[in-house]
Amino acid sequence: MSVPGVRLLLLLLISLCIPNVWADQALPYKIDIGRGGHCVRDPVWMRKNHMHLLIHQRDLTVREGKRDKEIDLRNCIECHASTKDDSVIARSDSFCVACHRYEAVKIDCFECHSGIRKSAWLERNAK
């Protein structure tokens, strides 16, 4: 292979690697992570796999009554709800909505589940 050919190939390989490195840090959209922090796994793993944890845990919780404090939707919302409006779904940059809108994946969870931080909900509904 000629020298320009090798250079071209190297350039191509390098350019393929760049987005992978960047994907770990910056997201191409605005997102309000609320209080943030990570308790279950690191953010990159969670970004890819949170739905598997949720779907597994939901069957355990509903059908067998085995509730896991950590992988509990309410627990996720408690930290990730916006500090401004206590919700993970209220605005286009809310924690759940931002990614799901970008990826064009509809979330059904909040047709039944509350997207509001439980402590805030209790405060509002206390008599």
Add this chain to the structure above:
Amino acid sequence: MSDVQRRNFLKTSVGVAAVAIAPGLLLFKVAHGQSDDDSKVRWGMLIDTSNCAEGCNECVKACNKENGLSGGLAPTDSQWIRKIEIKDVSTGHQFALPMMCQHCAEPPCVDVCPTGASFKRYDGIVLVDKHRCIGCRYCMMACPYKARSFVHAPLHDQNPDVPRGKGTVESCTMCVHRVDEGKQPACAEACPNKSILFGNLHDPNSEIAKKIRAVASTQVRADLNLNTGVRYQGI
């Protein structure tokens, strides 16, 4: 092959065959709402109708508040518990009682559910898994107690502990979110006359098991042999 080797080989093969067959048999058993009489826990209620005051609606109010129901009485409004006043016309004897899901050991709603959404938990609580419910309402027709409701309109601002949504059937959950935390159901806690006794029917030392042994209690529609978890005293 010696006799011992032969014997060991046979033992192992029988074991492997048993494991291979057992999952099929277990699936068959789980698919039907059969009673798990060997379970250590079966949550139940004993309702003393002689204490249940006519006109009192505290249990219904508490249920509505706890589970985020509107409390409306239109045909499309959800009712998980309702107060019923009954009069025996021949004697004039009149009394009131709360009626809700009876948490049957042999629930007809579970038998008819085409998706496996209606199910009975290991502790006897009959629930709808709304992740699987398609809203066909067969269970509502099968229930002899009219205990189930269908959610007709979109809901907002649900209690974070009680997910409810349009297009699914729902009913009394015996406040499963409270029971799992070791608390009483909202109605039992709210009753001013302590007419609703909640507890574990399978624990011989629990208050409810002792009382059920001591007093005469009735199942509503006992003729259906559903073995209800909610029993009534004084009817």
